[in-house]
Amino acid sequence: MTSLSSSLLLPIIVFLPLIAALVGFMSSRNTFQGQLNIGFAFVQFLIVVLMAILFLDEQSYQSAVYQIGTWGAPLGIDLVVDGFSILMIGLTGVLTLILTIYGAAYYADDPKSLRFWPLWWLLIAGLNALFVSGDAFNIYVCLEIIGLSAAALVALQSTRTSLEAALRYLLVGLLGSLFYLMAIAILYRSHGTLDLAQIAASSGNGLPDQVAMILITIGLLLKIALFPLHFWLPQAHANAPTPVSAILSALVVKASLYVLIKFWFEVLSGSTTFGASQVLGVLGGIAIVYGSWKAFRAKQLKVLIAYSTVAQLGYIFLLFPLSEHAANTSSFSGSASQAAIYFIVAHACAKAAMFLSAGNLILSQGSGDIAQLKGIATREPVNVLIFTIAGVSLIGLPPSAGFIAKWLLLTTSIESGQWWWVLVVLSGGLLAAMYLFKILSLAFDNTLDDGAVQIQPKALSSKVLTSSALVLALITLALGFNAEFILNISHPPVGVSGI
Amino acid sequence: MSSALLYSITGLGLFAIGLLGIVLAGHVMRKILALNIMGIGIFMLLIAIAKQDGSFVDPVPHAMVLTGIVIAAAGTALALNLMVRLHRMSDPKQRKPK
Numbered sequence: 001m002t003s004l005s006s007s008l009l010l011p012i013i014v015f016l017p018l019i020a021a022l023v024g025f026m027s028s029r030n031t032f033q034g035q036l037n038i039g040f041a042f043v044q045f046l047i048v049v050l051m052a053i054l055f056l057d058e059q060s061y062q063s064a065v066y067q068i069g070t071w072g073a074p075l076g077i078d079l080v081v082d083g084f085s086i087l088m089i090g091l092t093g094v095l096t097l098i099l100t101i102y103g104a105a106y107y108a109d110d111p112k113s114l115r116f117w118p119l120w121w122l123l124i125a126g127l128n129a130l131f132v133s134g135d136a137f138n139i140y141v142c143l144e145i146i147g148l149s150a151a152a153l154v155a156l157q158s159t160r161t162s163l164e165a166a167l168r169y170l171l172v173g174l175l176g177s178l179f180y181l182m183a184i185a186i187l188y189r190s191h192g193t194l195d196l197a198q199i200a201a202s203s204g205n206g207l208p209d210q211v212a213m214i215l216i217t218i219g220l221l222l223k224i225a226l227f228p229l230h231f232w233l234p235q236a237h238a239n240a241p242t243p244v245s246a247i248l249s250a251l252v253v254k255a256s257l258y259v260l261i262k263f264w265f266e267v268l269s270g271s272t273t274f275g276a277s278q279v280l281g282v283l284g285g286i287a288i289v290y291g292s293w294k295a296f297r298a299k300q301l302k303v304l305i306a307y308s309t310v311a312q313l314g315y316i317f318l319l320f321p322l323s324e325h326a327a328n329t330s331s332f333s334g335s336a337s338q339a340a341i342y343f344i345v346a347h348a349c350a351k352a353a354m355f356l357s358a359g360n361l362i363l364s365q366g367s368g369d370i371a372q373l374k375g376i377a378t379r380e381p382v383n384v385l386i387f388t389i390a391g392v393s394l395i396g397l398p399p400s401a402g403f404i405a406k407w408l409l410l411t412t413s414i415e416s417g418q419w420w421w422v423l424v425v426l427s428g429g430l431l432a433a434m435y436l437f438k439i440l441s442l443a444f445d446n447t448l449d450d451g452a453v454q455i456q457p458k459a460l461s462s463k464v465l466t467s468s469a470l471v472l473a474l475i476t477l478a479l480g481f482n483a484e485f486i487l488n489i490s491h492p493p494v495g496v497s498g499i
Numbered sequence: 500m501s502s503a504l505l506y507s508i509t510g511l512g513l514f515a516i517g518l519l520g521i522v523l524a525g526h527v528m529r530k531i532l533a534l535n536i537m538g539i540g541i542f543m544l545l546i547a548i549a550k551q552d553g554s555f556v557d558p559v560p561h562a563m564v565l566t567g568i569v570i571a572a573a574g575t576a577l578a579l580n581l582m583v584r585l586h587r588m589s590d591p592k593q594r595k596p597k
Binding site for chain 2: 137141144147148151152155158160163164166167170171174175178181182184185188189194
């Protein structure tokens with residue numbers, strides 16, 4: 001009889017969303033549907049909180065392992081949780097709860113809800129399983145579960161543009177996964193195991209490892225949508241239903257990023273080079289400028305936010321060059337990784353809040369055109385406020401999570417002597433201000449315009465839509481005041497002792 | 500040349516052909532087929548890896564191939580479904596014969 005430990009909860013957070021998906025798949029449309037799913041999300045949230053408390057309490061930042069069927073690593077599949085993954089699971093748990101509440105209100109009177117809930121929970125199951133997976137092939141399966149359910153969710157709108165976006169999203173996702181699978185085949189041939197810890201222990205600087213690292217990087221960059229592989233993202237994220245847009249930008253791209261960081265800094269760290277990290281940094285820099293420019297030029301509100309995701313992902317890629325400065329080996333424990341982790345959390349909360357408030361504005365205005373948003377601040381003041389708070393965080397102004405994230409990036413750039421990244425970060429903030437103030441100045445513009453198309457504004461069907469977005473915006477603000485909390489969870493463990 | 504090596508090279512070749520196909524192909528149907536060819540290339544490589552020692556057959560790559568086939572079938576089904584729905588939506592008058 002062992003005492004309760006965080007590793008025992010690992011299988012539960014994988015199975016709970018799967019059960020929720022099955023229930024959603026089998027149940028017919030009824031009035032309790034919304035409450036039932038909120039219940040599942042709440043139970044998952046509680047388990048995640050319990051797991052985080054147990055992990056921080058007992059493990060002293062050692063990774064916890066659960067051996068499925070007690071088979072053990074080479075034969076069986078291990079579930080592993082370390083500081084970085086507990087943070088990602090926590091983020092998933094919190095965002096799932098809020099987005100599920102939003103989704104229940106969003107789909108309250110919509111027959112599409114019957115198809116929405118099973119796919120939604122499959123996506124969450126894939127995310128949870130990915131963050132606790134300690135097995136290279138298991139990660140491939142999780143990536144595919146995420147990719148297939150995400151593409152199906154984008155297609156849920158059943159409009160021509162959304163179907164086209166979903167199809168492109170699906171094909172790009174499958175292609176990225178195949179690159180990853182090829183790398184796994186090569187790794188298995190040279191290491192004879194699929195367990196990440198065992199691969200890390202025997203990995204070196206050999207040709208097979210380098211080829212595998214290149215294939216993994218290309219495949220995952222396709223899924224993360226780093227410039228110039230971002231071509232599919234704006235349409236997919238903009239044409240999805242609002243709760244799906246939020247989770248795609250907040251969590252799904254971060255899932256692939258999580259895998260890339262794990263391989264780059266832990267599993268195959270011997271195969272990475274300074275040159276390769278600089279290439280990723282430069283691509284990230286271009287993504288910041290290009291994404292911001294396209295966001296500024298966007299005609300549709302959700303397209304603007306989606307391009308903003310392209311730009312914000314660019315910042316996280318500055319992690320790769322910035323973590324190279326300490327010693328010769330790159331590790332994921334320095335200040336650069338702190339900045340990246342903080343950026344992931346800050347962007348997830350701010351972008352989810354922004355997508356939800358934008359979705360509310362679009363519902364209220366009946367149109368996604370930016371030009372139609374004129375003077376909306378008088379009718380939907382709270383949603384414009386939420387949009388503004390999220391925007392403040394994305395620009396990187398205090399007091400917000402985005403400010404801390406950018407501050408960490410700037411100090412790391414200067415510490416590591418790579419001052420040129422400072423210019424990129426600062427100009428990125430300026431560009432973000434440009435496209436966000438464009439929206440805000442329109443929203444507060446009350447002058448009458450004769451040429452404007454007549455629209456019939458309608459009130460939002462439920463207060464839940466606004467209040468769940470508001471909670472996310474408040475979390476974004478709170479994270480700006482409580483940076484230590486996030487950094488304490490993530491900092492000491494990651495990459496210190498291998499995996 | 501051992502049969503494992505032959506399978507490996509053929510697998511890599513199919514992967515390359517599929518990759519070329521998905522970049523160059525114009526029609527969605529061809530892209531879906533190209534993805535499947537890429538996948539089959541990887542599966543062949545995995546089967547070759549399973550017998551690289553010659554003495555015994557490693558069952559792990561076989562399990563990976565089986566799982567991979569299931570995933571490929573699901574992905575193909577979803578892609579075909581989306582393609583057919585898009586095709587039905589398009590205006591028959593504007594449809595150009597390929």
